[in-house]
Structures are given as C-alpha cells and as structure tokens.
Amino acid sequence: MSIPPPSGSQQPQDPFGPPPANRPQGAPGYGPYGPAAPLGRPYGTPVSVNALAVAALVLGVLCFLPAAGLVLGLIALWQIRRSGQSGRGLALAGAVLSAVGTVLWVVVLSTGAASEVWEAFKDGARGNEVLSLEKGDCFDAPGGLEGDTYDVDRVPCEGRHDGEVFAVVTLPGGAFPGNGKVTDLAGEKCYALQDQYAMDTWAMPADVDVYYLLPSRESWRFGDRAITCLFGDTQAGLKLTGSLRADPTTLDTDQVVYLSTANALDAALREEPVKTPETDLAAHRAWAGQVHDVLGEQIEALRGHSWPADARKPVADLVEDMEDAREEWRRASAAHDADTYFAHYDKAYGSVDGPATVTARKALGLAATPPASGEGERDTSEAQV
Incomplete structure (x- = not known):
C-alpha cells in the first residue's frame, strides 16, 4: 500500500538546481526532477568481501581439507556473481590451490608416500x-x-x-x-x-x-x-x-637346545585351566594330555642332540625324570575323578625343576637356582608414546 502525497503538494525542489541551460531536461543522466541516481550501489558505499572466498583461500594455502576448499571457492564465485560482492580473486586462488592440494593428497595416498612421510617424521624427531x-x-x-x-x-x-x-x-x-x-x-x-x-x-x-x-x-x-x-x-x-638378552646371539648351541625344550614345557604348563578339577575335570584331563604330548616332543629333542661329554649324563638323568613325569601326565589325563587326577598331577609336577634339572643346567653353564614360586607370573605395565 502506498500513501499519496498531500493534496496540493508542490513539486519537490531539485537539490542540484536547474539543469544547465545548454542541456535540455530529460537528457540522458537526468530525471524529471534533476540528475538521475545511478543504478547499483550509491557512490562511497563500502563493498563487502565474500566470506566463503576468504575461507577457500585459507584452506587452499594451508592445504587443509583441500576438497572442502575447492567446493567453498566454487560456491563463493557463484555468490559473488549474484550479489556483486568482492573477493572473486580470492575465491579463484583458493579454488586453484585446493584443486592442486587435492591432487597431491591423491598422489600421496596412492603411492605409499604417507609411510615415507612417517619415516621422515621419525628420523627428524631429534632428541x-x-x-x-x-x-x-x-x-x-x-x-x-x-x-x-x-x-x-x-x-x-x-x-x-x-x-x-x-x-x-x-x-x-x-x-x-x-x-x-x-x-x-x-x-x-x-x-x-x-x-x-x-x-x-x-x-x-x-x-x-x-x-x-x-x-x-x-x-x-x-x-x-x-x-x-x-x-x-x-x-x-x-x-x-647389564643386558638380559639370552638367545642364539649370546648362547651356544647346546644351551639353546636345552632352553628351547625347557621353555616349551613351561609354556604348556602355563595353559593349566582356570577352573579346578572338581569343577571341570574334562578340561584338566585334556590339558594333562597336551602336557604329555609336549614332553614326548622335548624328550626326543634332548635325545637327538649331541651333547658335550660333561653334559651327557646330567641330560640323560633329566630325560629319565621327564619320562617318569610324562607317564604321570598320561595317567592324569585318564583319571575318572578329581582325587585320582590330583594324585598323578602331584607326582608329575614333582619332576619339574628337580635335582636333575639343576645338575643339567650347571653342566651347560646356565643359571642353576630355581626361581621362587610365582616369579614367572609377571604383571605387565604400559606406557604410551
């Protein structure tokens, strides 16, 4: 709705005065009441910069999320074309840099250069x-x-x-x-x-x-x-x-053969079921059978190795103890009740780390003092990089 001018209102005065005498009213550049206002923004009004153009340039320069920078640059160009805002150059630069960054990222990921960057990062971490x-x-x-x-x-x-x-x-x-x-x-x-x-x-x-x-x-x-x-x-x-290292780089062949058999048996013994034989006799019987089998393999390995003269008898005595233990594990694996199982279990464990083991270790130049009970069960701790 428009409000009509008051009755009898006079024609508004031309703030610019009358047109020049040599230029008739109505000539180009003049309205019916004087000079015509130019189309567009009045002279002296500041021109705003498109925000997306600035964002596109920043992402393009930093090469951070280059795909996003490219999209923002294209959107900024479309908005500038419609609104008349400034920033067209910023949007173009951001879009171009982001496009280049996108190509570089594709090359890095497709050629495995990322792993090289990580290695360089590690090598450059002085101190x-x-x-x-x-x-x-x-x-x-x-x-x-x-x-x-x-x-x-x-x-x-x-x-x-x-x-x-x-x-x-x-x-x-x-x-x-x-x-x-x-x-x-x-x-x-x-x-x-x-x-x-x-x-x-x-x-x-x-x-x-x-x-x-x-x-x-x-x-x-x-x-x-x-x-x-x-x-x-x-x-x-x-x-x-001092170093705790004791492997084939620091031990002789005889020591490695002996420790390999001993550690294989220890690994099998550590697999003992958590539940008691009274609760889960079947699991304990199966485990006893596995220990029996591992003992058989280790006995063959000890018998098949050529030992130094001063270690032959100690190792042979140890093998005899292992044979006795193996038989007890076999009987434990066939036990029909928990009491019978425990009877063979205790006899089998009696041969573990016994006198024959100490003598064999001494003959091979290895540690000859059995670890205290529970020392092999270590808790693990952590630290983060």
Missing part, C-alpha cells in the same frame, strides 16, 4: 627416540616407565638403564582400535615373546617386569603401529644393570 627403539636397545626414560613416555635416551646395555627392548610388534593398519584393545594386544604379544629374548628364565631377576610402549591415538594418525615390548625394574627409582 626423541621413542619411535625408533629396536630390539636389543637399552634406554633411560626421564619420566619413568609408568604413564605417558614422550622421550627416551639410548644408553649402553652394559651400564645402568631404565629399560631394555626385547621385541617390537607391528600392528595392522586401519582405524585406531582404541587404547583398551591396543593394551590387550600388547599384553598378549609381549608375554609370548619374552622367553624368545631371555630364554634362560632362571636367570631373570625377581624384580624385573614386562612393560610396553604403545601407539597413541595421535601417533596412529601418522602411521605409528609399533608396540615396543621391554623389561624394566618394578621398584621405583631402581635400574637394570
């Missing part, structure tokens, strides 16, 4: 060697082995040190599985690998525990997939002295 620790390395951790560990210093294993790496496990790619899952995997993998590095379990100090360094969610984004398994002292402030 932080957590990501490049390898099997056999010894180190000091300024912050200790508990909690998050961001930096370590490699040191010779002969001296005092906080930790010694005994294995590095590489996890498969994909999405980060979560801290809980990574921790579970570390416990499973590291526990299984410790005896391959420190084969002589009797030589392991009682206060040594298994720790591990884990990839964090942040380092996972850069390609970190390494679980670093290591030994450390359980007493706060105490350090390890």
Whole structure:
C-alpha cells in the first residue's frame, strides 16, 4: 500500500538546481526532477568481501581439507556473481590451490608416500627416540616407565638403564582400535615373546617386569603401529644393570637346545585351566594330555642332540625324570575323578625343576637356582608414546 502525497503538494525542489541551460531536461543522466541516481550501489558505499572466498583461500594455502576448499571457492564465485560482492580473486586462488592440494593428497595416498612421510617424521624427531627403539636397545626414560613416555635416551646395555627392548610388534593398519584393545594386544604379544629374548628364565631377576610402549591415538594418525615390548625394574627409582638378552646371539648351541625344550614345557604348563578339577575335570584331563604330548616332543629333542661329554649324563638323568613325569601326565589325563587326577598331577609336577634339572643346567653353564614360586607370573605395565 502506498500513501499519496498531500493534496496540493508542490513539486519537490531539485537539490542540484536547474539543469544547465545548454542541456535540455530529460537528457540522458537526468530525471524529471534533476540528475538521475545511478543504478547499483550509491557512490562511497563500502563493498563487502565474500566470506566463503576468504575461507577457500585459507584452506587452499594451508592445504587443509583441500576438497572442502575447492567446493567453498566454487560456491563463493557463484555468490559473488549474484550479489556483486568482492573477493572473486580470492575465491579463484583458493579454488586453484585446493584443486592442486587435492591432487597431491591423491598422489600421496596412492603411492605409499604417507609411510615415507612417517619415516621422515621419525628420523627428524631429534632428541626423541621413542619411535625408533629396536630390539636389543637399552634406554633411560626421564619420566619413568609408568604413564605417558614422550622421550627416551639410548644408553649402553652394559651400564645402568631404565629399560631394555626385547621385541617390537607391528600392528595392522586401519582405524585406531582404541587404547583398551591396543593394551590387550600388547599384553598378549609381549608375554609370548619374552622367553624368545631371555630364554634362560632362571636367570631373570625377581624384580624385573614386562612393560610396553604403545601407539597413541595421535601417533596412529601418522602411521605409528609399533608396540615396543621391554623389561624394566618394578621398584621405583631402581635400574637394570647389564643386558638380559639370552638367545642364539649370546648362547651356544647346546644351551639353546636345552632352553628351547625347557621353555616349551613351561609354556604348556602355563595353559593349566582356570577352573579346578572338581569343577571341570574334562578340561584338566585334556590339558594333562597336551602336557604329555609336549614332553614326548622335548624328550626326543634332548635325545637327538649331541651333547658335550660333561653334559651327557646330567641330560640323560633329566630325560629319565621327564619320562617318569610324562607317564604321570598320561595317567592324569585318564583319571575318572578329581582325587585320582590330583594324585598323578602331584607326582608329575614333582619332576619339574628337580635335582636333575639343576645338575643339567650347571653342566651347560646356565643359571642353576630355581626361581621362587610365582616369579614367572609377571604383571605387565604400559606406557604410551
């Protein structure tokens, strides 16, 4: 609705005065009441810059989310064309840079250059060697082995040190599985690998525990997939002295053969069912049968090896004890009730780490003091990169 002018209203005065005498009213550039206002924005009004154009340029320069920068640049050009805003050059530059960034990302992902970037990142991390620790390395951790560990210093294993790496496990790619899952995997993998590095379990100090360094969610984004398994002292402030390594790189062939058989038997014994024989006799019978079979394999390995003269009788005596134990495990696997099972179970265990084992170990130059009960059951601890 419009309001008509008051009756008798006079024609408005021309604020610019009458037209020049030599230019008739109505000529181009003049309205019926004077100069015509130009089409578009009045002179002197500031021109706004399209916000999407600015955003596109920023994303293009930083090469961050290049696909988004390209889309924003194209939208900005369309808006500028309709609204008359400024920023066309910014939008063009952002779109071009984002397009280039998108191509580069495709090339990186398709050629495996991402892994090279991660390796370069590790190599360039001066003063932080957590990501490049390898099997056999010894180190000091300024912050200790508990909690998050961001930096370590490699040191010779002969001296005092906080930790010694005994294995590095590489996890498969994909999405980060979560801290809980990574921790579970570390416990499973590291526990299984410790005896391959420190084969002589009797030589392991009682206060040594298994720790591990884990990839964090942040380092996972850069390609970190390494679980670093290591030994450390359980007493706060105490350090390890000397290397704990006892594998084919430090042992002779006779020692390796003997420890391989002993550790295989220990691994089988650790699989004992959690429930009692009274609760689940079938599971215990099956386990006893497995121990019987493992003993048979290890007896054959000991008999088939050519031992040094001073170790032949001690090893032969040990094999006889193993044969007796094997028979008891066989009988336990056939027991019809828990009491009968326990009777053979106790006799079978009586031959484990007995006098014949100590004598054989002494003859082979290995640790000859049995570990205290429970020392082999280590709790594992963790630290995150």
